[in-house]
Amino acid sequence: MMAEQSRPGNSKAGRRQGRRGSGRREAFWGQLTNWLDDWLAINPDGTVTAFSGKVELGTGVRTALAQIIAEELDVPFGRVHMVMGDTERTPDEGYTAGSMTISTSGTALRNAAAEARRFLLELAAKRLDARLDELTVQDGLISLIRHPQQKTTYAELMGGKAFNLEVTGNAPLKDPKTYTIVGTSTPREDIPRKVAGQPSFIQDLRVPGMLHGRLVRPPSAGAELILMDESSVAELPGLVKVVQRGNFIAVVAEREEQAILAAQHLKVKWREKTALPPMQDLYTTLRSQPTQDTLLVEQGDYETAFKQAARQLHAAYFQPYHAHASIGPSCAVADVKEDQITVWASTPGPYPLSGALAQLLDVPAEKVHLIHVEGAGSYGQNGSDDAAADAVILSQAVGRPVRVQWSRQDEFVWEPKAPAMVMEVHGGLDTQGNVVAWDYHVWSPSHVARARSPEQLVAGQLLSGQAAPQFGFSFGAERNAPTNYSFPNQRVTVHYLADSPLRASSFRSLGGAENTFANESFMDELAAAAGVDALEFRIRYLADARAREVLKAAAEKAGWEARPSLHGKKKKFAQGRGVAFAWYENDQAIVACVAHVQVDTTSGAVRVKRMVVAHDCGLIINQDGLKNQIEGNTIQSLSRALKEEVKFDEWRVKSVDWDSYPILTFSEVPEVEIVLINRPDQPALGAGEPSTITTAAAVANAIFDATGARLRQIPFTPERVKAALC
Amino acid sequence: MSGEIVLIVNGKPHTVQAAPDTPLLYVLRNELGLNGPHFGCAGEKCGACMVLVGAKPVLSCHLPISEIGRSRITTLEGLIEDGELHPVQRAFIEEQATQCGYCVNGMIITTAALLWKNPHPTGEQIRAALDGNLCRCGAHLRILRAVRRAEKLISGEEEE
Numbered sequence A: 001m002m003a004e005q006s007r008p009g010n011s012k013a014g015r016r017q018g019r020r021g022s023g024r025r026e027a028f029w030g031q032l033t034n035w036l037d038d039w040l041a042i043n044p045d046g047t048v049t050a051f052s053g054k055v056e057l058g059t060g061v062r063t064a065l066a067q068i069i070a071e072e073l074d075v076p077f078g079r080v081h082m083v084m085g086d087t088e089r090t091p092d093e094g095y096t097a098g099s100m101t102i103s104t105s106g107t108a109l110r111n112a113a114a115e116a117r118r119f120l121l122e123l124a125a126k127r128l129d130a131r132l133d134e135l136t137v138q139d140g141l142i143s144l145i146r147h148p149q150q151k152t153t154y155a156e157l158m159g160g161k162a163f164n165l166e167v168t169g170n171a172p173l174k175d176p177k178t179y180t181i182v183g184t185s186t187p188r189e190d191i192p193r194k195v196a197g198q199p200s201f202i203q204d205l206r207v208p209g210m211l212h213g214r215l216v217r218p219p220s221a222g223a224e225l226i227l228m229d230e231s232s233v234a235e236l237p238g239l240v241k242v243v244q245r246g247n248f249i250a251v252v253a254e255r256e257e258q259a260i261l262a263a264q265h266l267k268v269k270w271r272e273k274t275a276l277p278p279m280q281d282l283y284t285t286l287r288s289q290p291t292q293d294t295l296l297v298e299q300g301d302y303e304t305a306f307k308q309a310a311r312q313l314h315a316a317y318f319q320p321y322h323a324h325a326s327i328g329p330s331c332a333v334a335d336v337k338e339d340q341i342t343v344w345a346s347t348p349g350p351y352p353l354s355g356a357l358a359q360l361l362d363v364p365a366e367k368v369h370l371i372h373v374e375g376a377g378s379y380g381q382n383g384s385d386d387a388a389a390d391a392v393i394l395s396q397a398v399g400r401p402v403r404v405q406w407s408r409q410d411e412f413v414w415e416p417k418a419p420a421m422v423m424e425v426h427g428g429l430d431t432q433g434n435v436v437a438w439d440y441h442v443w444s445p446s447h448v449a450r451a452r453s454p455e456q457l458v459a460g461q462l463l464s465g466q467a468a469p470q471f472g473f474s475f476g477a478e479r480n481a482p483t484n485y486s487f488p489n490q491r492v493t494v495h496y497l498a499d500s501p502l503r504a505s506s507f508r509s510l511g512g513a514e515n516t517f518a519n520e521s522f523m524d525e526l527a528a529a530a531g532v533d534a535l536e537f538r539i540r541y542l543a544d545a546r547a548r549e550v551l552k553a554a555a556e557k558a559g560w561e562a563r564p565s566l567h568g569k570k571k572k573f574a575q576g577r578g579v580a581f582a583w584y585e586n587d588q589a590i591v592a593c594v595a596h597v598q599v600d601t602t603s604g605a606v607r608v609k610r611m612v613v614a615h616d617c618g619l620i621i622n623q624d625g626l627k628n629q630i631e632g633n634t635i636q637s638l639s640r641a642l643k644e645e646v647k648f649d650e651w652r653v654k655s656v657d658w659d660s661y662p663i664l665t666f667s668e669v670p671e672v673e674i675v676l677i678n679r680p681d682q683p684a685l686g687a688g689e690p691s692t693i694t695t696a697a698a699v700a701n702a703i704f705d706a707t708g709a710r711l712r713q714i715p716f717t718p719e720r721v722k723a724a725l726c
Numbered sequence B: 001m002s003g004e005i006v007l008i009v010n011g012k013p014h015t016v017q018a019a020p021d022t023p024l025l026y027v028l029r030n031e032l033g034l035n036g037p038h039f040g041c042a043g044e045k046c047g048a049c050m051v052l053v054g055a056k057p058v059l060s061c062h063l064p065i066s067e068i069g070r071s072r073i074t075t076l077e078g079l080i081e082d083g084e085l086h087p088v089q090r091a092f093i094e095e096q097a098t099q100c101g102y103c104v105n106g107m108i109i110t111t112a113a114l115l116w117k118n119p120h121p122t123g124e125q126i127r128a129a130l131d132g133n134l135c136r137c138g139a140h141l142r143i144l145r146a147v148r149r150a151e152k153l154i155s156g157e158e159e160e
Helices: A012-016 A061-073 A105-128 A154-158 A191-195 A256-265 A279-288 A302-308 A350-361 A384-398 A408-414 A458-464 A512-530 A534-540 A545-558 A623-643 A695-707 A718-725 B024-031 B087-094 B104-117 B123-130 B140-155
Strands: A040-042 A048-052 A080-084 A135-138 A141-144 A151-153 A211-215 A224-229 A239-245 A248-253 A267-271 A291-299 A311-319 A331-336 A341-345 A368-372 A402-405 A421-429 A435-444 A490-497 A573-583 A590-600 A606-616 A671-676 B005-009 B012-016 B050-053 B056-059 B072-074
Touching (some): A040 A105, A040 A154, A048 A105, A061 A080, A061 A105, A105 A135, A105 A141, A105 A151, A105 A154, A191 B087, A191 B104, A211 A384, A239 A256, A248 A256, A248 A384, A248 A458, A256 B024, A302 A435, A311 A512, A331 A384, A341 A384, A350 A368, A350 A384, A384 A402, A384 A458, A421 A512, A435 A512, A512 A534, A512 A573, A512 A623, A534 A573, A545 A573, A545 A590, A545 A606, A545 A671, A573 A695, A590 A695, A606 A623, A606 A695, A623 A695, A623 B140, A695 A718, B005 B024, B012 B024, B087 B104, B123 B140
Parallel strands (some): A048 A080, A211 A402, A341 A368, A435 A490, A606 A671, B005 B072
Antiparallel strands (some): A040 A048, A141 A151, A211 A248, A224 A267, A239 A248, A291 A490, A311 A421, A331 A341, A331 A402, B005 B012, B050 B056, B050 B072
């Protein structure tokens, strides 16, 4: 891929005709604009360029957004070209996160396309001397219904000009029943390129005159540089510069393999300090720190109901740190010049990152042109923002464009992790087995610590010698802490820790997966205690018809046989099934999951054979794209539940490669069957995360059904299963 | 930098100016400008950097160029013949068998090699062949379907 500078005449500033962006780069979701030209351009060749401040993170959302525009504007899908995440060309839509791209950027683009269509139809009516209701549009061609030879095109009407219009939001939207593009399995536009080896990723980007940078990171966070012996690499070929500022060290070389060699050979001495709790004490550490508490739900009189309950149950659940473990370690390219700084990065937040990099270099934010280029799947915040910061520092130091490629170890050690959490639940059953009291607590650091300032970037911390600041605000651990069950007496409390032993930030669903693991495991424990079928038990507390339908759809597809959980079976290979339900963020997509497992009771090994997922995310934009997301969520979350745990000792992270952080392999992947419930009359909701949250509980519940062993700590390794079997 | 080495890549000889112990991956990407093989772990554990050496799928992240000799190297790009995608590549498009697609190079290379050696593998053989290729997005089931489709495209069981 050759670097593409923004084309003249197609820059945001150009389209805005002097309405240059305000430079406000603070809000998490960006600064939305109502200016139609910020979103859409009709080109003289009849193609449409659409501008989204969101970015492609490997989910296929670029295709889904193009479908939405093509549909609403009545142009063929292939004529829509998306420009995404470029601070000189696209709107500021903050971060691509929280499964929000379809509902936010998708809605904005849909309204923009509707506005454009109305405007073009009005122009056409004048030109063709007709009334609006006499016109029809197909493939960007407007004609008279009765005299199809009288026609004009979008491109003719626009004549290469801008719209110069606000998006009012009141332009008529198409009736979803008439859709021909949205809702179909439009093939992804990127797959043909990727399977042919055409440049597609940030790792494939080449800028003329580019040098290669590799990092020499300290062995652990907080380590201090004692000594660096530059002479140790002086003789190495191709070395351009050893860059050392504070604890930030990197080498820059002409060729990539030369940079790797220099990074390996550079003699450096560090003073490390014990900074982490012993790993076996992680959960007691999380439970014993001061917290900031918020009562999220308080209904009825929990205390009295719990005291009076016929049976009282308690359970604690544990979530370790997880790595995003992107298959391609982070990479970025920067070209720092006196008058202009260009950065290519696979960041989830081009505008906020451009602000942070400007602060790092001490230049005005407008000077930093950040261009998003797709990276390997990131599922939240991996090292991509940090790599961009490394690249600007190195480019500034050598005065040439520099490509920084993180090593596998850099990525595992330095990327922010999904935080470790502790969840505790207390529940009371009456004599009939009804849930009369429910008390939920979660202890967690914030799940969001985005790179909005230099201190939140690894390079910024190494330059200043300062540790990462405490979380400025806490977010994410409350996600799906409340259930959608109608318990009469309940409390839900989130206990936020001020800090996280390991650097933490967002991973797919934030706390949604962990809270649902605890909630849905505990529901299963209550159902088993009450001697009630786990599916029936859940339906009792679900008033909403749509929610019930999802749960029933999963059960039907799975061939769910109503019975209380069987356990205590003494077979060598014990079979079981488990169910879990969740309403993402309590009002977004609805998911139900059934897992079928086989447990080797001698070794404790769990084999997940089949997963059934039912999914309702309102109007479906792309059937196959949605299935792809659900399959991916299911397999990735299964990997996390069965195998994943970031290991560390008192000094450093010990999960540094695929041997020390194994993920699910082909031989371990189960069949995944999906039931999609389409709701064309309902808003389209995001699907990037919801089906990630039910897997762990469904599997834990299936292990219990098979063996009677209750797994309350992720991952469900053979050792833990064996221990729980005794 | 010591001397010239000739590599046969995608049917053509290339004289490369790199140290003999340079891993093949960096020469393919940076000197020959190829983008199929990707940097993944540099530890021969993930499969992102795979290429074919002869008919064998090989990890290129450690393999020194001096050890390749006259063996023919084929990358993802080299599977395309006269502008026509290889049936395995077509099958991956037809099954939409990627998410982010960063690992897809290794998946396609492994599949092509497997189907040459064994045109009708069992499900277990397919999974075993792909076990050295990691996918983080969870596109595994699509990839397995793509292997089956490729098998049919190659054996002519499916109308093209």
